[in-house]
Amino acid sequence: MEDPDPELYREAFRSADIPMLIADTNFAFRDINDAGLEFLGYDYDDIVGESVGLIAADEEIYYEIVEQMIAGETWSGEFMARRKDQQVVYGQGFASPMVVDGDVEGFLAFFVDTTKQRRYENASEVLNRLLRHDLRNELNVVYGYTQQVASRIDDEQALEELDLVQEKVLEIVHKSERARDLREHLERSHDVSNHPVRLDVVLNNKIVDAMIEFPDAEFQFGSFPEVEVIGDDLLGEAIECLLENAVMHNDKETPRVEVSADRDGGFVIVRVADNGPGVPEEHRDLIFGREEYDQLHHGTGISLFFADNVVSSYNGTIWVEDREDGDGAVFCVRLQEQSTVDD
Structure with missing residues (x-):
């Protein structure tokens, strides 16, 4: 039986839908398939000839792989890679x-x-x-207020403190329900791949839902570009978190929320602006949960943390700015258009 045509192997390598690469004995890129280029964000000519260490986001794992290759052994395990845009990605690999x-x-x-x-x-x-x-802290507050009410039940101030108790109980209920719902959404979407999502449909649906949930707030929006962006079933939940945040953390008698979306060179920027107290620059990573966990309780907590993680899973970005025309904050989400990925 004749050996298969070498071109057959080369075609199989290039067309495989999992990232694959070939390195020479100096650990420089000799070849990489299309799936590998997409995973790492490089063009072929930009990476071939460069050291494989270019993409190593964890030096310890990289040197472990190199040592096993030099020893003539195979390697398998988890790794971290750094894309051309400096974003860290994760994988299970074999070498x-x-x-x-x-x-x-x-x-x-x-x-x-x-x-x-x-x-x-x-x-x-x-x-x-x-x-x-959060539950532990809030329950401690409830316990303290109930003690005060019990100790001076005939005091007129007891009624005010009882109102505070009720508010705290409602906060606990809301946080527990929100966390439960968001976790369920995460678990359901665990194995779902990113796919095209009609952004205008998602925005319109979630704004209508928010108008029903928050009848005392004002929502302003126009028409949105009819484009598909890279996302999944969680994109709507992430948008819902931003709309909810704009109302619930608003200190005005009538919260106003303005939603817009604009195309920007292969991307779409969604902006959710409010008339609330704004976000100091030094707190802008904290509110998304990007700081140490023990500092998270100083921020707004669950919803923004969830939105940040979901948007990041699409290779998108989310950030907050000051409003230029008055009080408040603008939460911005940058998503990639599907047409850009296809090109």
Whole structure:
């Protein structure tokens, strides 16, 4: 039986839908398939010839792989890679020496993208910890107020303190229900791949839902571009979190929320502006839960943390700005258009 045509192997390598790369004995890129280029965000000519260390986001894992390749052994495990845009992505990988006539001619590696799974697992874990943390603190407050009411039940101020108790109880109920709902959404979307989502449909639906949930707030919006963006079933939940935040953390008698979306060179920027107290610059990472966990209770907590993780899973970004025309904040979400990915 004749050996298969080498071109067949080359075509199989290039067309495989999992990222694959070949490195030479100096650990420089010799070849990489289309799935690998997409995963790492590079063009072919930009990466071939460069050191594989270019993409290493964890030096310890990288040197472990190099040592096993030099020893002629295979390697498998979890790894972290750094894309061209400096974003860190995660994967499960396998690497092996390529031996020809007894000599090592290079190294083959392939891997499965687990970035979305890792982010959702981390988000689910922190949501659980955050829920327990907030519940404990809020219940301590409730206990303190009830003690005060009991000690001076005939005091007129007791009625005011009782109102505070009721408010705190409602906060506990809301936080527990919100955390439960968001965790359920994360678990349902655990294995769902990113896919095209009609942004205008999502925005219109979620704004209508918010108008029903918050009848005392004013929502202003126009027509949205009829475009598809990279997302999944959680995009609507992330938008809902931003609308909810704009109302619930608003100190005005009538919260006003303005929603807009504009195309921007292959991306779409969604803006949710409010007339609330704004967000000091030094707190802008804190409110998304990007700081240490023990500082999270100083921020708005669950909803913004959830939205940040969901948007990041689409390789999108979310940030907050000051309003230029008055008090308040503008929460911005940058999403990639589907047409840009296809081109």
